[in-house]
Amino acid sequence: MAALLYASRLPDSPYEIVLVASNDPDAGGLTVAEAEGIPTFALSHKGMTREEHDRAMDAAIRKAGAEFIALAGYMRILSEEMVARWQGRMLNIHPSLLPKYKGLHTHQRALDAGDEFGGTSVHLVTGDLDAGEVLGQVKVAIIPGDTEQTLAYRVKLAEHQLYPRVLADFVSRPYNRDWLLEQVRQRALALPEAEERPSHGAPGWRTGGNSGKYFAYFSDQHHGEQHIALIAKTSGQDELAELVERDPDAFYRPAYYGASGWVGVILNRPGCDWDQVDYWLQRSWRAVAPKRLTGLLDIADEF
Template sequence: MADNPRAKVAVLVSGTGTNMAALLYASRLPGAAYEIVLVASNDPEAGALALARAESIPTFALSHRGMTRADHDAAMDAAIRYAGATHVALAGYMRILGDEMARKWEGWMLNIHPSLLPLYPGLDTHSRAIAAGDTHGGASVHLVIPELDAGEVLGQVRVAIGADDTPDTLARRVKIAEHQLYPRVLSEYVSRGYDADYLLERVAALALALPGTERTTSHGSPAFKLAGKSGKFFAHFSDRHHGVPHIAVLAKTSGQEELAQLCERDPATFYKPAYYGASGWVGIVLNRADVDWSQVEYWLERSWRSVAPKRLAATQPGREPEAY
């Protein structure tokens, strides 16, 4: 993890910032996957801001009072982007984000919620769990989407509910659990773009969604081809092979001229792979912060079309060639 660039995280808060503090101090441990570049709040008096300033973390504060939700979201978004953040962690941010803000950061914004989602979205989670007779409460870290507390759950921790628990006593233990959970899940999430297993499975999902394809191996590495013994290969997965630092998917181009143009135009994304490059295959680098997965999908489909029979290719709607 230490060999990969650290993700830049903005933390949004409204209160004392205990989860923000847990994230901050975890970010200062050896090998941390992220650094906090901003703590921002909708409450200029939030205690979390004082803690952030004491720890020399840049802060931004803007009260939402008298502002529309869209205008306040836009101001927060501008501050996050100015700080250079690539990810956002909501840590007790008590302002519901508008749909536009949630969509802008979809896949890049996380939240922690004090229940075992999908149980008890919203408020009063502990009293609702106790009233329901649940044996456990807990906390969940999830991706933020426009629907409240409905994004993909990335991690959870269970906390036993005792016979004498009140919402307050349960909340105190769940808060301790949150402080353990959030830094770990955030670290795993921001670093998975540099994990070969995760990247392979994401490539596989796109490749196998194409008609008549199968996953196999070629020279000991994962590859994708048309199904059947005589099926031709249309993609190879390369995990730092032949001394290059890239984790990449290899796809067919039209030939050496296009391959050279791609590598010259965008060397951070494209490279000429050993052996395969001689046949016009291009490497598309995956272990980088700004992967455009629509671009990867385009190249996989285009490469597949170059080997698929016309009857099979006709079953798959084509993409606009000028897109990439």
């Protein structure tokens, strides 16, 4: 927790800590946080059900205005309800090279197995223990004569370096051009016979074959615009104008493509709705794809 806190004080940190919460009122991290002027919340879980305690923790976290949770030495299994509420926004650090050695006693298990390396992993929290997407890892060499304690000490040093870096990268994802492009690319290429071809120096996707037509483009602040966006087809100028007027935080009229009725779906914004991105990709693809392909997708949708 202290490593995350002090990293957040660096000039280029993309995150700030708004609350340090614990189920142990005597946790040392609370004392550090209070000394550094960070709000704290402590509530013992004794005498409470797991769900009751997690709801109280969740309420305190939301009241503080947090957008993400970084678990740091929080040694309680969270309720399914709590995990579901923060799905995709809760991180944890684990002292092994996942998927190896989930759970406890990771250092001794690595030593007993004769491994060359121990290490640490930062991962997303899911309903399965230590099973979420691994966001970053650091290997720590096992030295002849290592004990559980000596290996744990060096792994802890690695954790202090890894966690702040991974957290910073993760919270920056919604504004990272390469990450946003990869999300759009995977979704576009999942459509039947879609292929990627550059258009005016920008990534674009079209239906396959020599007669294929473009159904989407990726715009990285082109023509001086502030947005990173998916460019997709609408039914025309009336719908384009209606979308922009109704939700200007999600849609805009692109400088070049807008004249042809294409809409910009803004990606570099908090809480980007990826279901909405999927909708516009599929709808735009349907607008240009041959009937032999749209018919197959219609049949698949029925199931």
